[in-house]
Amino acid sequence: MTVHTPIESRSGGLPPWAIGLTVFVFLVGGVYLLSNLAGQNPALAIPGASAPVASGGGGADPAVGAALVAQAQPQCAACHGPDLAGQANFPSLHGIADGPKSENLQDLAAQHPDDWIALWIEGTTPETQGIDRGGMPVFGEQFSREQIDSIVAYLKTLP
Amino acid sequence: MTVNPKKLRPYDTPPKRRRSLIPEAPDSAATGFFVAAALWLALATALGTLAIGMRLVDISFSFGLGFFDLSLTFDARRVEYAFVNATVYGWLTNAGFAAVAFMTPRLLGRRLAMEKGLNGALVIWNLSLAGGIAALYVFDLGPHAPLTAIPWLIDGGLALGALIVTGAFFATAATSLRGSYVSLWFAGVALLSLLGLLSLNAGLGLIDFFLDLPELLIALASVYIERAISVMWLLGMAYATLHYAVPRGTGQPLAWAGIGMLTFVTWLVLAPVAGLAALVDVSIPYAITSVGIVATMLLLVPAALAVVNLVQTMQGRWTLVFSAGTAAFAIVSLSFLFAASLLEAIGALRVVDELVGGTDWERGVFLWSAYGTFTLAAFALAEHALPRILRRAWGGGFLSGAQLWLAFGGVTVAGLALMAGGLAEGSLLAEGTAPDAIGEAVMIYRAVAFGGFGMLALAGLAFLANLFLMYTSGEPVDYAVSGQSATAAAGH
Numbered sequence: 001m002t003v004h005t006p007i008e009s010r011s012g013g014l015p016p017w018a019i020g021l022t023v024f025v026f027l028v029g030g031v032y033l034l035s036n037l038a039g040q041n042p043a044l045a046i047p048g049a050s051a052p053v054a055s056g057g058g059g060a061d062p063a064v065g066a067a068l069v070a071q072a073q074p075q076c077a078a079c080h081g082p083d084l085a086g087q088a089n090f091p092s093l094h095g096i097a098d099g100p101k102s103e104n105l106q107d108l109a110a111q112h113p114d115d116w117i118a119l120w121i122e123g124t125t126p127e128t129q130g131i132d133r134g135g136m137p138v139f140g141e142q143f144s145r146e147q148i149d150s151i152v153a154y155l156k157t158l159p
Numbered sequence: 160m161t162v163n164p165k166k167l168r169p170y171d172t173p174p175k176r177r178r179s180l181i182p183e184a185p186d187s188a189a190t191g192f193f194v195a196a197a198l199w200l201a202l203a204t205a206l207g208t209l210a211i212g213m214r215l216v217d218i219s220f221s222f223g224l225g226f227f228d229l230s231l232t233f234d235a236r237r238v239e240y241a242f243v244n245a246t247v248y249g250w251l252t253n254a255g256f257a258a259v260a261f262m263t264p265r266l267l268g269r270r271l272a273m274e275k276g277l278n279g280a281l282v283i284w285n286l287s288l289a290g291g292i293a294a295l296y297v298f299d300l301g302p303h304a305p306l307t308a309i310p311w312l313i314d315g316g317l318a319l320g321a322l323i324v325t326g327a328f329f330a331t332a333a334t335s336l337r338g339s340y341v342s343l344w345f346a347g348v349a350l351l352s353l354l355g356l357l358s359l360n361a362g363l364g365l366i367d368f369f370l371d372l373p374e375l376l377i378a379l380a381s382v383y384i385e386r387a388i389s390v391m392w393l394l395g396m397a398y399a400t401l402h403y404a405v406p407r408g409t410g411q412p413l414a415w416a417g418i419g420m421l422t423f424v425t426w427l428v429l430a431p432v433a434g435l436a437a438l439v440d441v442s443i444p445y446a447i448t449s450v451g452i453v454a455t456m457l458l459l460v461p462a463a464l465a466v467v468n469l470v471q472t473m474q475g476r477w478t479l480v481f482s483a484g485t486a487a488f489a490i491v492s493l494s495f496l497f498a499a500s501l502l503e504a505i506g507a508l509r510v511v512d513e514l515v516g517g518t519d520w521e522r523g524v525f526l527w528s529a530y531g532t533f534t535l536a537a538f539a540l541a542e543h544a545l546p547r548i549l550r551r552a553w554g555g556g557f558l559s560g561a562q563l564w565l566a567f568g569g570v571t572v573a574g575l576a577l578m579a580g581g582l583a584e585g586s587l588l589a590e591g592t593a594p595d596a597i598g599e600a601v602m603i604y605r606a607v608a609f610g611g612f613g614m615l616a617l618a619g620l621a622f623l624a625n626l627f628l629m630y631t632s633g634e635p636v637d638y639a640v641s642g643q644s645a646t647a648a649a650g651h
Binding site (some may be wrong): 005006007008009010011012013014015018019021022025026029030032033035036037038039040041042043044045064066067073074075077078079133137151 | 265266340342375377378379382403406409412413414415416417418419420421424438439440441443445446448449450452453456457458459463464509513516517588589591592593594597
């Protein structure tokens with residue numbers, strides 16, 4: 001047998017403080033929203049391994065590279081700044097197509113003008129052994145060469 | 160007098176009772192969902208302990224299954240996905256369905272429609288989920304977030320289970336939903352949300368199967384669905400459960416019906432929009448993500464209203480809070496509700512997200528929501544409902560006490576450790592520290608979290624043992640006496 005046992009309430013009304021609190025917090029939220037309408041989101045950090053993302057394009061794809069930059073661990077933006085324009089001792093990645101800004105990479109760029117960026121990001125090949133990485137992580141174990149090529153393609157689009 | 164059975168005439172023989180293959184007795188579905196939930200809780204906490212353990216010690220292996228070139232892959236990502244699915248769809252959703260099956264007839268005064276159908280849904284849901292979790296170890300997870308990673312065909316089975324439960328709820332409540340208690344409003348919207356989100360995920364999977372949708376689109380839909388399931392289904396059912404369990408557990412009327420309805424309206428407006436905060440991508444207009452972030456922060460409003468209303472409802476019955484029972488579980492759940500809402504509001508801020516996004520911080524906040532707020536709300540209802548369904552008393556205070564304190568202690572320690580580890584990880588990343596050094600630095604936090612989650616696993620086992628002992632050796636009790644007035648029976 002189902003016994004109907006209604007839950008009653010001590011007060012059916014809505015106390016003024018509850019209305020006031022709700023309106024006040026919504027107003028604060030509205031002000032915050034108005035001050036955050038302009039800007040640009042970073043690329044989505046796609047969950048999981050990056051293989052499916054990279055395998056989509058076949059060749060180096062800047063869009064894929066942008067997604068990979070966002071999901072790299074540690075994130076590129078953590079050192080090179082939110083818009084990769086550099087911060088503290090970490091160089092800007094803008095204009096990287098014109099050559100490296102760091103002294104330690106000049107020789108590498110001279111010897112491998114076409115793929116020095118990919119070699120540097122990868123960091124696992126003999127060409128980069130012995131170069132002081134200055135905190136730059138090795139991404140060769142995290143990304144495939146095709147993915148790194150996409151990252152390079154994206155970085156080269158930065159003005 | 161001894162009766163010779165050979166001399167019995169046909170009309171003396173008692174009619175044979177026909178037993179249906181699928182039970183249809185009142186409360187049979189609620190019982191089934193509660194038992195399934197308890198079993199999933201034990202499995203989920205075991206998987207959670209393993210998932211945190213695998214972040215301490217890297218283990219992964221793979222071996223072929225011997226057919227269709229399929230292989231079983233065991234790695235940290237798959238174990239974590241299995242843990243999240245077992246927690247959300249296994250433990251919390253079964254507990255949510257049990258709550259719907261228990262509360263609806265009692266609040267409306269009529270039998271639950273489609274009791275047999277609900278028992279069918281119990282089987283469909285749990286078989287689909289078991290298959291889905293097994294599939295996580297076999298198929299490619301793609302760009303999916305944990306709660307959308309189950310293959311679309313199996314996801315369709317989950318959607319069918321949710322459809323039956325939703326149908327049963329509205330077949331029972333639709334005609335009298337207007338003017339009914341606020342818990343039913345929360346439950347109705349939460350059920351519709353779950354059904355819609357599961358159907359959306361299965362539908363997208365189906366379209367992707369034939370048309371090969373862009374992975375970015377799948378990933379964006381996936382993170383939205385994941386977030387919406389948390390704030391619409393789980394949070395909605397937590398509100399429904401707490402608004403039912405607290406007045407019942409304390410035997411007192413709800414403090415303010417108006418605040419209850421304001422809580423519902425603010426949650427209803429904000430929860431669907433809050434999912435937009437997860438859509439962080441260059442292709443999504445900045446303003447849309449900002450709307451989602453603001454909605455996430457404003458979800459603190461319904462949380463605060465519910466806490467004030469339900470704490471006020473407990474006034475005068477504070478002694479109940481100090482013994483392991485419905486009120487004690489509910490007050491702990493309310494504390495976590497407020498704390499987790501606050502943390503999610505803070506974490507939604509872009510500047511904070513840049514620091515802790517993708518770190519253990521997010522896992523810590525998930526633990527506080529799933530195992531703090533939602534689990535303890537489910538425990539509160541189970542503590543009240545199971546004696547009334549099974550008509551047996553809980554075996555003793557020890558296991559209930561262990562359940563309360565282990566869950567409270569475990570989730571507090573594990574959540575805090577993961578959040579602190581996430582902060583440390585985020586700070587080290589910002590300083591450009593090498594990954595190996597970061598890994599070493601956060602190890603201690605993960606070790607503490609492992610210990611805390613182990614306590615949570617023991618709480619899950621305590622719940623299962625408590626339920627088993629009640630079913631096998633609990634003292635018979637009867638709460639609702641036929642002919643007794645509704646007022647006298649209220650709260651019991």
